[in-house]
Amino acid sequence: MNEHVTPTPETTKPIGDLPADHPPVAAQKVGVLLVNLGTPDGTDPVSMRRYLKEFLTDSRVIEWPKAVWYPILFGIVLNKRPKRVGLAYEQIWNHDLNESYLRTYTRSQSDLLAGALRQHAQVKVDWAMRYGQPSIPTKIEALKSAGCERILIFPLYPQYSATTTATVNDKAFETLMKMRWQPALRTVPPYHDEPVYIEALASSIERHLSTLDWEPEVVLTSFHGIPQSYFKKGDPYHCHCLKTARLLRERLGYSKDKLVATFQSRFGPEEWLQPYTDKTVEKLAREGVKRIAVLNPGFVSDCLETLEEIDGEAREIFTEHGGEYFTHIPCLNDSAEGMSVIEAMVRRELQGWV
Known part of the structure; x- marks a missing residue:
């Protein structure tokens, strides 16, 4: 038989009475995260090796068994390829900003998209790289901390492949697996025939x-x-x-x-x-x-x-x-034509959220 229990001050304490040092809950926002393949931090062998290691250890990119691939990767590829690829990057490096043009254009695409969506005050646009920096986990955490309870992930690949689109989505959902309070997530589908x-x-x-x-x-x-x-x-x-x-x-x-x-x-x-x-x-x-x-x-x-x-x-x-x-x-980059594609896809996939 259940007995009636008289509430005490402790049991009736409002749920909203959080400790003084508890971080405030930000207002609900919607995040848009543009994600491209990635870029090394520099053209030097150390930066190139770090980037290539992250890229070439992705099992979506190289599907060989690790027992076969890793001795080749760590014994040959990562000892020889970083210097050669670094020299190639040096030829097409954006020396004015000391970064790859992929980083330059992706940042610009994010900034231009934010401007195009400025009438939606609740939308926050950012960008990330699947390999290298800024990373997908870092940016998802930042959007979540900024109050984004819904996030649209946009893998910047018109044609779908497991080696590109899927690995971006993998990393995004892997990030959510480590979060107690997860934002809702959507991903932009391929748009090869749009x-x-x-x-x-x-x-x-x-x-x-x-x-x-x-x-x-x-x-x-x-x-x-x-x-x-x-x-x-x-x-x-x-x-x-x-x-x-x-x-x-x-x-x-x-x-x-x-x-x-x-x-x-x-x-x-x-x-x-x-x-x-x-x-x-x-x-x-x-x-x-x-x-x-x-x-x-x-x-x-x-x-x-x-x-x-x-x-x-x-x-x-x-x-x-x-x-x-x-x-x-040239690629569409941050041209008016290129931004018309990115904006159209984002606006369509944000329907119901914005």
Whole structure:
């Protein structure tokens, strides 16, 4: 039998009477976190090794068993690659700000998006990197401390891959696993076929080509590659890339021979998605093509893979084998076209929250 208990002052103490040193609960806000791949802190071997170690120990990026991969990674790759990659970064480094252009553009995209959403006082926009700094956990914690009970994570990859989009989402949810009071989380889906994205790409191509006194015979859309084994396991990335290229071709009115999809940046002994960009550039030059343009639709911001690998290495391959005119079409970066895509996706995914 339950007995009636007379409340005492202790049992009736209001829940809101917190200790004087308890941090105040901030007003409810909504966070938006733009996330790009990452960047080293500097071009020196120590910074490069730290960055490459974090990147190449991600099991989403390298799916080999650790017993096979780690002896290669720690015995060879991290002893030789940091110096070589550091020299490549040095060639395309933003020396004015002493940082990579990926960091420069991602920060600018965050600032511009915050300005575009300024009428929504409760929205706080920030940015992070999957590898390197500022980290996803640090920024999620900062948004939470600023009163964001809802956070939209935006992996800045138009085409989905487990090696990119999924690993951003993994890190975000891993961060939540360590939090007692978790914010609600949404993630922006891939947008490889969104009309606003295709239109932005097409407009950037038309604007760039209008500045030339020559017309390209072939336009290459060079996407970052992934191993074919990942595609065979069900990664939709290849399909997303080809759909982007097809829609872009249709929008521009180009033939299949005029706009061609290729894949770059292969690493290791495995077969990667083909055709390879470098081999295609060489083949075109050998076949007598004299004028080409290359763009990177899968990269939201210019970076090592676009500025050094395409505008540097691919350009050199083309001219060495008989090509005469080569132009690299910049990524959307923080241009008006690029920001129209980011803003459109964010506004759509914030519906119901803002």
